[in-house]
Amino acid sequence: MSNYVCSKCRAPAVFRMRHHRLAFCQAHYLEWFIEQTARVIEKYHMFTPQDRILVAVSGGKDSLALWDVLWRLGYPTDGLYINLGINGSDLEYSNESEHYARAFAEQNNLTLRVVNVQQSYAETIPQLASHSQRGRVKPCGVCGLVKRHIMNQVAMDNGYSLLTTAHNLDDEVAVLMGNTLTWQVDLLQRQSPVLPAEDGFVRKAKPFCRFYERETAAYTLLRGIPYEEDECPYAVGSKQLTFKDILNKLEETTPGIKMNFYASFQNARADGYFVAPGKTTDEPTAELRKCPGCGQPTTSAGLCAFCRLVKPA
Numbered sequence: 001m002s003n004y005v006c007s008k009c010r011a012p013a014v015f016r017m018r019h020h021r022l023a024f025c026q027a028h029y030l031e032w033f034i035e036q037t038a039r040v041i042e043k044y045h046m047f048t049p050q051d052r053i054l055v056a057v058s059g060g061k062d063s064l065a066l067w068d069v070l071w072r073l074g075y076p077t078d079g080l081y082i083n084l085g086i087n088g089s090d091l092e093y094s095n096e097s098e099h100y101a102r103a104f105a106e107q108n109n110l111t112l113r114v115v116n117v118q119q120s121y122a123e124t125i126p127q128l129a130s131h132s133q134r135g136r137v138k139p140c141g142v143c144g145l146v147k148r149h150i151m152n153q154v155a156m157d158n159g160y161s162l163l164t165t166a167h168n169l170d171d172e173v174a175v176l177m178g179n180t181l182t183w184q185v186d187l188l189q190r191q192s193p194v195l196p197a198e199d200g201f202v203r204k205a206k207p208f209c210r211f212y213e214r215e216t217a218a219y220t221l222l223r224g225i226p227y228e229e230d231e232c233p234y235a236v237g238s239k240q241l242t243f244k245d246i247l248n249k250l251e252e253t254t255p256g257i258k259m260n261f262y263a264s265f266q267n268a269r270a271d272g273y274f275v276a277p278g279k280t281t282d283e284p285t286a287e288l289r290k291c292p293g294c295g296q297p298t299t300s301a302g303l304c305a306f307c308r309l310v311k312p313a
C-alpha cells in the first residue's frame with residue numbers, strides 16, 4: 001500500500017479502491033466514506049433529519065459503521081439489537097454481539113433497544129427452528145422471519161418513521177444473483193435501496209447499498225470501532241456466501257462488475273422492467289390483510305407466519 005498516496009493530500013495511503021481509482025490516508029478515507037453515505041441518502045431520497053430513525057444493529061462491522069456514520073451526519077437515531085439466542089459452548093455469538101452493540105451505544109451516548117427472543121417468546125431461534133423446519137438444518141428461514149417481524153413491530157410501536165439496515169453492495173448483489181437465477185420478479189421489484197411505508201410496514205432504507213463490503217470493513221477498522229468478528233455459525237456454507245465467492249472471483253478479473261450489476265439492475269427497476277401490470281414499483285404484489293394475532297400485515301387468511309411460529313413467553 002505504501003506505493004500509493006492519498007488522492008487528497010498525497011500522504012501515504014492506507015486504503016485503495018481500484019474501481020474508483022482512489023486511495024486515501026486514514027483521515028481522508030473516513031471523510032470520503034461519510035460524504036458518500038450522505039450522497040446515497042440524498043440520491044435515493046432515503047430520509048431527512050426530521051425522521052426518527054431506528055438502526056438495526058447486529059454488533060457486526062457493517063451495522064456499527066452505519067450507526068456511527070448516521071449519528072456523525074446528525075441524524076436522530078436509536079439502535080435495535082435482537083438477541084437471537086445463538087450461543088454455543090465454543091462461541092457465545094448472540095451474547096458477544098450484544099456486548100459490542102451495547103458498548104458502542106454507551107460510548108457514544110446513544111439509545112439501544114434490545115429484544116431478547118428467548119425472553120420474549122420462550123425459545124431461542126435454534127429452538128424455534130427445530131420444531132418448524134421439516135428436516136432442514138439451518139434456522140436461517142425462521143431467523144429472517146422473526147427478525148423482520150420484530151424490527152417492524154419495534155419501529156411501528158415506538159413511532160420511528162424509518163428502519164435502516166446496513167446491507168452493503170456485496171449483500172445486495174448476492175441477493176440479486178439469487179433472485180435473478182430463479183427469476184423472482186416480485187422480489188426483484190422490491191429490491192430497492194428504499195421502500196416507502198405502507199399500511200402496517202415502516203419505511204426502510206439501506207444507506208450502504210453502494211459500498212463494497214471491504215469499504216465498510218475499512219471504515220469500522222480505521223474508525224477503531226470494536227465489533228463482533230465471528231460470523232453467525234449458521235452462515236457457513238450458505239447459498240449467500242457461495243454467491244459472494246463467485247461474485248468476488250468475477251470482481252477480481254473485472255473490477256467494478258458488482259457495482260455495474262447492481263446499478264444497471266436499479267436503472268432497469270426504476271424504468272419499470274419488474275412492474276406487474278397495473279402496479280407501481282414499490283407496491284407488494286400480493287394482497288395484505290391484518291394478522292388477528294399481532295396486527296402486522298400478512299398475506300395469510302388467518303394468523304401470520306410469525307404468530308403461527310411463536311407463543312409469547
Ligand code: Q46
Pocket residue numbers: 139140141143144232233234235
Ligand atoms: S443470523 Fe440468522 Fe443470519 Fe445466523 S441464523 Fe442464519 S439468518 S446466518 S444474517
Ligand code: ZN
Pocket residue numbers: 006007008009010011024025026027028
Ligand atoms: Zn489524505
Ligand code: ZN
Pocket residue numbers: 291292293294295296303304305306307308
Ligand atoms: Zn401475526
